Amino acid sequence: DIVMTQTPSSQAVSAGEKVTMSCKSSQSLLYSENKKNYLAWYQQKPGQSPKLLISWASTRESGVPDRFIGSGSGTDFTLTISSVQAEDLAVYYCEQYYDTPWTFGGGTKLELK
């Protein structure tokens, strides 16, 4: 199984701050035939279902604010929030859909400083 490792596990942030979080996979998620990285990012707030933010490592879903930026390729990926808002306090998960079983990272929790 592909292991997804997210760091940090939690991060204290202030509104307006730039935030980055990492997701590393145990093997490459880049499919050579289409040059796509099979990596998604989700946001989960307490008591809610996860919400898909980004697919293909860097493609934002419709309606997702452009302050959410996904980057990276191969085994190393980053989710950046360019200017954190109060409503962004949540847990963020990465997921690989390159190979079954699909697997999630352990999550990064954004908390208020």
Add this chain to the structure above:
Amino acid sequence: QIQLVQSGPELKKPGESLKISCKASGYTFTDYAMQWVKQAPGKGLQYMGWINTQTGKPTYADDFKERFVFSLETSASTAYLQINNLKNEDTATYFCARRGTTTGGFAYWGQGTLVTVSS
């Protein structure tokens, strides 16, 4: 619009069984596999497996190959998760989910079903 609506919370005793439903609407049910995800209290997301909605064939992740059964009622656009011989560690919220049409990630999620196993 596309919706996945799950059945309500369950309180069960160890050794009992339960069946959670996930009713899909807003799309052709058999066009997309249905996936299942577990989230224990205060923990992360754990992928359980998926069911092919055209053939009914289930595929289970390693941790869910025993006691867990995925099934369908295609005429009702509904997927089911059955858990047999419940254990305390099955206490969790269970989500059904579906991938998007062009997106790779799980674009659609049920609201989750909280299962509590306690004697």
